[in-house]
Amino acid sequence: MNYIKKITLFLFLFLGLISKAQIEKYPSYPNCEQDSIENKKACFINQITQEFNTLFQMPNTIKFDSFTVVFSTTKEGNFEVLYVNTPHDTIKQEVKRVFNLLPRFSPATYNNHPIDKQFVLPYPVSEHDSDFNTEKTPLENKTTSRSTPKFENNKFQSVLQIPLSHPTYHNLSKYEFATNTHTAVKPYSYASVSQYVNLDSIQQSLLKTKTSWLGRKFWNENMLTVKGDDFWFHLDPIADLQLGKDNSEQDYTYNNTRAIRVEGGLGSKISFSSTLFESQGRFADYFNRYARAIKPTRDGYAIVPGRDLSKSFKGNAFDYPLTTGYLSVQALKQVNIQFGHDRNFIGDGYRSLFLSDVGAPYTFLKINTTFWKIKYTNTWTWLRDTNLFTDDNEPYKRKFMAMHYLSWNATKRLNIGLFESVIWAKTEDQGFDVQYLNPVIFYRALEFSNGSKAGNAMLGLSLNYRLNNSIKIYSQFILDELTMKEFVKKDGYWANKYGIQVGAKYYNAFKIPNLLVQAEYNMVKPYTYSHSKPEINYGHVNQPLAHLWGSNFKEFTFIADYQKNRWFGNIKLTTGIKGFDYNSDTDTFSYGGDIFRSYTDRNDNYGIEIGQGNKANILIGELKAGYVINPATNLKIFGSLLVRDFSTPTPNAIFENKTTTWFNLGFRTDLNNWYFDF
Numbered sequence: 001m002n003y004i005k006k007i008t009l010f011l012f013l014f015l016g017l018i019s020k021a022q023i024e025k026y027p028s029y030p031n032c033e034q035d036s037i038e039n040k041k042a043c044f045i046n047q048i049t050q051e052f053n054t055l056f057q058m059p060n061t062i063k064f065d066s067f068t069v070v071f072s073t074t075k076e077g078n079f080e081v082l083y084v085n086t087p088h089d090t091i092k093q094e095v096k097r098v099f100n101l102l103p104r105f106s107p108a109t110y111n112n113h114p115i116d117k118q119f120v121l122p123y124p125v126s127e128h129d130s131d132f133n134t135e136k137t138p139l140e141n142k143t144t145s146r147s148t149p150k151f152e153n154n155k156f157q158s159v160l161q162i163p164l165s166h167p168t169y170h171n172l173s174k175y176e177f178a179t180n181t182h183t184a185v186k187p188y189s190y191a192s193v194s195q196y197v198n199l200d201s202i203q204q205s206l207l208k209t210k211t212s213w214l215g216r217k218f219w220n221e222n223m224l225t226v227k228g229d230d231f232w233f234h235l236d237p238i239a240d241l242q243l244g245k246d247n248s249e250q251d252y253t254y255n256n257t258r259a260i261r262v263e264g265g266l267g268s269k270i271s272f273s274s275t276l277f278e279s280q281g282r283f284a285d286y287f288n289r290y291a292r293a294i295k296p297t298r299d300g301y302a303i304v305p306g307r308d309l310s311k312s313f314k315g316n317a318f319d320y321p322l323t324t325g326y327l328s329v330q331a332l333k334q335v336n337i338q339f340g341h342d343r344n345f346i347g348d349g350y351r352s353l354f355l356s357d358v359g360a361p362y363t364f365l366k367i368n369t370t371f372w373k374i375k376y377t378n379t380w381t382w383l384r385d386t387n388l389f390t391d392d393n394e395p396y397k398r399k400f401m402a403m404h405y406l407s408w409n410a411t412k413r414l415n416i417g418l419f420e421s422v423i424w425a426k427t428e429d430q431g432f433d434v435q436y437l438n439p440v441i442f443y444r445a446l447e448f449s450n451g452s453k454a455g456n457a458m459l460g461l462s463l464n465y466r467l468n469n470s471i472k473i474y475s476q477f478i479l480d481e482l483t484m485k486e487f488v489k490k491d492g493y494w495a496n497k498y499g500i501q502v503g504a505k506y507y508n509a510f511k512i513p514n515l516l517v518q519a520e521y522n523m524v525k526p527y528t529y530s531h532s533k534p535e536i537n538y539g540h541v542n543q544p545l546a547h548l549w550g551s552n553f554k555e556f557t558f559i560a561d562y563q564k565n566r567w568f569g570n571i572k573l574t575t576g577i578k579g580f581d582y583n584s585d586t587d588t589f590s591y592g593g594d595i596f597r598s599y600t601d602r603n604d605n606y607g608i609e610i611g612q613g614n615k616a617n618i619l620i621g622e623l624k625a626g627y628v629i630n631p632a633t634n635l636k637i638f639g640s641l642l643v644r645d646f647s648t649p650t651p652n653a654i655f656e657n658k659t660t661t662w663f664n665l666g667f668r669t670d671l672n673n674w675y676f677d678f
Contacts, residue, residue: 027073027117028106048102052121055098059090069095069121075114077104082118110198110205117201154232156199159328159336160263160271161187163671164345164357167568168634170516170561172197173507176348177469182375182407184417184462185368186345189328189336206566206631222632233264236633238275238671244640244664248285250316253662255281261671274325275671279307282317284662286644286655287676291318293654294542296386298395303386303542306674308360324361338366343672344379346405346419348464348474349520350557351547353499354419355379355403358675359543367439373409378402378439382432383540385425387596397535398426401545402436413467419460419478425535430454456536458529470508476501478546480528492608494592494599499524499547509560518559526552526579526592526608527599537595544595548678552593553578554610557677566628568636574620574677579613582650589613616648616655620677626666634670639663642676 025040032043058064067086074080079099084092107114162168164187176183178196190199208219217223224235240257256279263273281304282288291302291310301312304320313319326340343357344364363382368375385397403421410416420442424433464474478499486493503520528551529538538545549555555576562569579593589603591613603613626638644660651657 025109027077027108030103030105033106048121051102052098052123055101056094056123059088059094061090062088065091067091067123069123070118071099071121072116072118073105073108074116075107077107110201113205115201115204153200153203154227154265155234155263156190156194157268158265158271159189159191159269159330160265160273161189161326161328161338162193163187163634164343164673165634165670166350166673167561167563167570167670170514170563171202173470173516176472176505177466177507179412180373180409182370182409182415183464184346184348184407184415185375185377185405191330203631206628219630220632221630230267231265233262235260235262236669237261238277238633238669239635240279240666240668242281242664242666242668244662246284246660246662248660250282250285253281253283253664254317255279255283255666257281259669261669269330271328272326275323277322277324279321280313280317280319284642284644284660284676286646286658286660288316288318289654289656290678296396296542297388298386300386303360305543305678306358306360308541309386322361334369334371336368336370338364338368340364346377346417347462347476347501348472348505349476349501349503349522350518350559351501351520351522351555353476353478353501353522353524353546354405354421354460354462356544356546356548357673358548359539359545360541362540375407376439377405377407379404380436381540383423383545385535385537385539386542388535399535400424400426400432400436404439413465415462415464417460417462417464419462420458421460422455422457423536423538424455425533456531456533456538458538471504471506473502473504475503478524478528491606494527494602494605494608496608497525497528497551499528499551512562514563516559516561518557518561520557520559521555522547522549522557523554523610524549524551525610526612527590527602528592529595530590530592530597530599532598532600534596534598539595542596548675549576549578550593550595552591552610552612566631567626568628569625570623572620572622572677574618576618577611578616578618579611580616580648580655582614583652584650614648614650616646618678619645622677635668636670637667639665644677 026044028040029044029047031047032040065086065088067084069081070083072080072082079102081096081099084095086092108117109115169186172188172193175181175188175193175196181196193199210216210219222234222236226233238259238261240255242255244253246253257277259275259277261273261275265271287305291304295302296309300309302310302318304310304318307320308322310318310320324342326338326342329337331337341363342361344355344366345357346352346354364379366377366379368377381401383399383401385399388397401421401423403419406418408416422436424430459479461477462475464472466472480497481495482498483493483495487496499522501520501522503518506517509515509517524547529544529546530551531537544550553576555574558573560571579591581589581591581594588601590597590599590601591603592599592608593613620642622640622642624638624640626636629635629637640663642660642662646655647657648655
């Protein structure tokens with residue numbers, strides 16, 4: 001078929017982007033030039049240690065003193081002493097004298113670009129002391145900010161959250177494979193990741209040599225930076241400008257987003273971020289149809305998938321403003337508290353069966369507690385059901401969700417996660433139930449004691465196993481409801497509602513640096529995430545909180561993502577089946593694919609299987625390639641081509657039997673994920 005040929009072409013185009021890249025290399029000291037990359041580190045350490053011990057002379061006025069030297073190897077091939085941890089000026093002068101005598105060397109590089117690197121040398125130290133080079137901390141060495149002030153970035157040491165974007169998290173593979181890290185709860189904070197990933201080196205390797213103010217701001221820096229002794233903030237204009245064409249009758253597709261973003265920190269314990277978006281857009285025909293189909297019951301033209309409510313713009317487009325923001329406070333060394341309005345994600349895969357970022361932002365309170373080999377996350381959210389009218393002053397039905405996720409590093413390679421959540425609706429007799437504020441209570445038992453119709457509780461189990469330093473496998477199991485007697489019979493009982501995810505990631509695949517290959521399978525049984533009371537379904541603003549496809553589906557996704565310097569390329573293939581409702585005059589049953597319908601409308605009690613109802617076969621291929629214009633703001637220019645084939649026995653006004661081809665060119669500040677694969 002034509003779309004198979006197009007997807008095959010995608011693969012060849014993507015593989016053509018991949019060429020051999022450079023990785024981070026140690027400084028090359030004299031007498032170490034011929035060593036292998038692996039041995040350069042040991043040679044550099046031994047040579048510096050030996051020469052320092054030989055040349056250093058303790059001043060006669062001091063009998064003995066131990067101290068630590070923080071020094072930098074600059075990209076020009078020189079040493080620079082940054083700090084000597086001693087009160088004796090004579091020792092400081094002697095240390096500087098010794099480093100001035102040391103020879104020049106070849107600087108460290110990242111992706112073949114010279115960079116500064118910072119080291120710590122304790123004294124006294126033996127030639128083979130493993131404490132040299134900051135082995136006491138998870139990060140072996142850090143890029144200095146004192147020798148090159150323009151690279152100083154307070155953000156990398158703050159509790160600010162790393163924007164939830166798949167390409168951004170691709171660069172954090174060292175964090176995913178480090179010992180005793182917790183990778184499921186996203187977004188991560190810069191402070192936690194910077195202990196394992198040299199974020200300074202990554203950013204420095206991408207910088208262009210620009211001397212003009214405009215050149216530096218456009219290619220390398222935030223638009224406005226203000227710093228003091230105990231505060232900092234960045235202010236940036238943001239854009240998402242796209243122009244494209246699909247094979248429908250509409251003239252063109254477009255997105256016009258203008259935004260302003262401010263982020264900063266107060267001391268080392270408090271960080272904040274706020275973004276205000278103003279957007280108009282028109283997309284591929286299937287996307288537009290779906291946006292109008294899930295429109296709210298009141299005061300709304302549509303709901304833009306991945307965004308929020310929209311009003312009509314020029315008759316056939318959408319006007320959809322949006323705002324996000326949060327405050328992050330490191331209350332204790334082990335406890336981080338966040339309050340904000342944004343999205344969250346729990347899982348190690350491309351999709352999540354627990355909590356995903358596919359829908360609209362919501363107000364949340366989140367507490368992360370980390371100790372020993374455990375990270376425990378409590379989240380409380382304020383949600384909206386836009387399908388139901390209310391009798392009070394609120395335009396839409398208010399509902400709430402409480403969840404907790406326990407991540408335990410059982411071994412150096414195996415992580416086990418336990419998930420639990422409950423959703424309940426606001427009523428005249430019940431608002432935000434304070435019982436669910438208890439961070440260590442079992443929600444399922446509490447929901448049972450309140451009555452089955454008072455809440456919708458779910459349980460989950462996740463596993464994450466690192467096979468080696470580049471391959472990991474992961475899985476999730478979500479349980480909505482299960483009757484063991486009926487499950488053993490294998491007769492397709494409707495109330496056996498669960499979902500399974502199995503996937504694998506391969507970093508630096510086939511020994512090609514910065515190539516990520518990922519494969520993932522997801523399946524969710526009919527009626528999972530739904531409830532007899534539609535207002536307590538597992539959704540928000542008529543969009544799922546977990547998997548984008550809702551329920552009653554099987555899906556397989558393959559992803560290959562490559563990055564070299566500022567260039568990037570991505571190919572994604574998604575194929576699967578999903579059962580829809582007929583919604584006709586003769587068939588009004590729910591077949592379990594629409595999580596917003598009551599499961600009391602089901603077609604039967606037995607014989608329930610995935611794909612039942614109006615079974616659709618879906619195949620989506622997407623190729624994207626582009627260039628990072630500004631790494632400080634993650635501003636990119638890109639082109640993309642999406643091919644979507646959708647076929648079902650009974651097409652309707654929402655989803656036609658059609659092959660869609662959608663080409664797009666864009667100029668985007670990449671701050672969040674936006675999913676078009678449904």
